Amino acid sequence: MSTETPGPDITSRPTGRAARERMYRYVLLLCAAASILVTVSIVVLLARDAITFFTLVNPVDFFTGTEFLISRNVYGLLPLLSGTLLVTVISAVIALPTGVAAAIYLSEYASDQMRSVLKPGLEILAGIPTVVYGIFALVYVTPFLQTIGLPVNTFNILSASIMVGIMIIPMVSSLSEDAMSSVPDSLRQAGYGMGATKFEVTTGVVVPAAASGIFSSFILALSRAIGETMIVVVAAGSRPRMLNLSDPLANLFQGYQPMTAAMVQINSADSVSQLGFTSLFAIGLTLFVITFLLNLLSNRIAARYREEYE
C-alpha cells in the first residue's frame, strides 16, 4: 500500500472489528474445547452408573468373578475378559506379522506403481464397515472352516478373530510404514556401504530403527481389536465362557462373548433388572479405561520415535 493514500478502513473502526475478531476466536475455541467436553462426559456419565453398580456389587467380585449371568445377578468380568483376550491374541497373531511384512514391502521393496495400487487397497480394507466383516465371518468363513474339517460351532471365536485380524492389518501396516519411511536414508546408505545386502539392511537396520513406531502401531491395533464390537456380536456368539486351559485348541472352536458383545446384548435384552443394566456401564468404563490407556501409551511411544529422527 502506497504511503500517500492510506487505506480508509485500517484505523477508522477498530472497536467493532476487534470485538468481532475476539468473538470468532472464542467461538472457535469453544469448538476445540468441545472435544474435551466429550471425554469428560464419557467419564462422568459412565462413572455415574458404574458407581451405582459398584455400591451393590463388590468390585473385587466383579473383577475376579468367573461367572457372568445376569438372570441370576452374578457379575464376574473374567469370562468376558477371556473372550476379549482370545479375540485380541488370535487377531494379533494374524495381523501383526502380516502388517509388518506389508509395511516392509511397501516401504522398502515396492515400486511406485505397486505402491499406488496396494496402498489404497489396504485403505479400503480399513473402510469396510465392521458389520460387513462380521457377516463375512458368520456366513462365509465359518462354513468354509467347517468344510476344511475344523470342528467349529456356528458361532465361534476363530472366524470372528480372523476377520478382526484382517480388519486391523491396515492399521499396523500404515503406521509401521510411516515409521520405516521416516528412518533417514543415511542409515540405509551406511548399511549398503558396509557391503550389506538389501535384506540385511531391511532386517538389520530399518526395522530396528523403526522399532518404536512399529511397536506403537501394535498397541494401537490391539486396542482396536479389544474395542471391536460388530464382528464379535455377529459371529462370536452370546455365551460368556471361561478359557479352557486344559485344552487350549478347543477354545478356538467355541463361541465366546467378549466385553463389547456383552454390552450390546445387555442393552438390547428385553427384560433386564436395574442392576443388570448398570453393569453395562461398569463394563463400558472398564473397556474405555483399557483402550484409553493403550492409546495413550501408543501415542507416547510414537512421539518418542518422531523426536529421534525429525
Place this chain on the structure above:
Amino acid sequence: MATREPETGWHGENSDVNHLRGRAFEATCLAATAFGLVSVLLLLLFVANDAFRPFSADAGWLATYAATVVVPLAALAVYYYRLDEPAGEVAYVTSGLPVVGLLLTGGFAVLFIELLSVLEWFALLISLVVAGGLIVAHGRLRPKAALERLAVVFLSPVITMFGLPPTRFNWFVTDTAAALGLDFGLYYRVISLREAILMLPFVPTDWVMLLLTLVLPIAGAAGWFVEKRRESRRDGLAVVGMTTVVAVLGLVAGPLLGIGTEVWLLLVTFAALPLGVYVEGVIRRSEGVRGLAFPVVAVLGVAAGAVATSALGFAGPNPWLDWGFLTSATSRTAADAGIYPAMVGSVMMIIVIVLTTFPVGVGAAIYLEEYAPSQGLMGKFVTLIEINIGNLAGVPSVVYGLLGLALFIRVLQWPQGSIIVAGLAVGLLILPIVIISAQEAIRSVPDSFRQASYGMGATRWQTIRQVVLPEALPGILTGTILALGRAIGETAPLLMIGAAASVRLAPNSFFDVASMMPRQIFSWSSELDPAFRHGVLAAGVITLLAVLLVMNATAIVIRNRYQRTG
C-alpha cells in the same frame, strides 16, 4: 557385516552373497501385503454372487451382454491404461459423475417424499434468504455496531424460522385486536415468516418452487464458478440459461418419460448440469476427448444388449438386489424384503451429522491450526486438546454408543432410537476424524499465503475466511466425505442407542424412531432362513458397500484434482 581379508576384494564377486534369501523375503512380504486384500476380494465376490445371482441367467444372456458391454469396455479400459491416460481420467469422471448425481437425486427425492414437502422446503429457504438479507442489510446500514450485529446474526434466522416465543406483548396485541373485532391467531406467539408462507392461500406449483429454490441457486453457483474460471461473464450466463431451459423442458419431457417434472428438475440439477459443464470443458480443452467414448459405449452396449436379449428370448438373472429391494420395506418373506426405510434413516442421520459435526469439527481445526498459542497456560490447554483428540479417535465405537445412551436418552430424555440421537452419537464418534483431517488440510496451505494476506492489511479472521478456507476446502471436503463414509457404516452406536431393528414405514421427522442401513443388515444377519442369509443379507451388504464406494471414489477424485503438488 564382518570384515574380510582384503585380498578377496568385494565379497560378492565369488557369489558369497545369497540372493535366494532376499528374494524369498521380498516374496513373503508381498504375499503378506496381498493376503488381506485377496481374502476380502474373494469374500466380496461371494457376496456379490449371492446378491446378483448372475448364474441364474441363461448362458445366452450372459454371452450377449459380455459381447455388447464387457468386451468393448474392457478393450477401452486397456487402451486408456496403455496409451491415453488423460482420456482414462476423463472416462472415469464422466462415468462417475452421473452415478454421484443419481445418488444425490435419490437423496433429495427421498427428502421431498419423506421429510418435508416442496412447499416446506420453499418456505424454509425463503426464510433463510430473508434472514441473510437482514444481516447483510444491517452490515451495510450500521457497519460499526458490532454487538448489535451479533444480536441480528443470531436473532434474525430464529425469528424468520420459528417466530417469537410467547410474551406479554403478543397477548397484548392479540387482546387489543380481539377488542377491535380482529383475529390474527396470535394467541401464543408471533408467527414466523416460514409459517406465514405455509399458510398462504395461493402457492406456486411444486415445480416452480423447486425451480426457484433449488435449480436456479445451484445453476447460479455453477455459472459463477464457470465465470470465475474462464473470466467470461457470457459463459457463466450461458450455463444458467441452458440449465433453466433444460429444466423447463421437463414440463413436457418429465411426464413423457414417466418420471414426473420434479424428478426431472432434480436430475437436471445434480446429474446433467455438472456432467454438461465437465464435458464442455473437456471438449474445449480437447484433452482426453477419447475418454468420452467410455460412457457412450457403456450406454449403447446396454441398449444393444437389451434389444438383442429380448429379440433372442434369453432370460436375465433373478437378482436379490433389484429395484424392488431398494424401494420396499423389510418383510418376513425374503422375496418381498427391502431396505428403503433404512436408507431414508441413513440419509436423515447423515443430515444431522453434517449439520452438527462438520461446523464444530472444522471450527476446532481452524482454532488449533490458526489461533492456538503454543506457550503459557493456554498453550498447555491446547496441547491437552490435541492429545485428547488423538485419544478420542481410538475410543471404541460401542463406548460412543454408551455415551449417546447415557447423555441423550437417560439425561436429556430424548426419544430412544430416534434419528437425532443416532446422528449425534455417531457425529461425536467421527468428530475427532473430521478435526484431524481438517487440520491436515489447513496445515497444507502455505504460510506465504497468510503472510501475503496480512501484508494487505487483512485481519486474522479475514485471512482465514478469504484465503485459508478456500485453499483448504478440497482437503476438508475429502476428509469429511471419508468420515461420513465411516459414519454410514457404524453399527455399534446404533445398537446402543436403541435404533429400531426394522421399521416398515420410513421416518418423516428427526425425532422418529428409525432404522439405518447397517442396523437393518444386522437384524437380517440373525435370520436363519438361507434365503435371508445368502440373499437379502448379501443384497443389503452390497447396497451399503456401493454407497460407500461412490462416496470414497468422490473423495479420491476431489483429492487428486486439487492435491497441492510438493
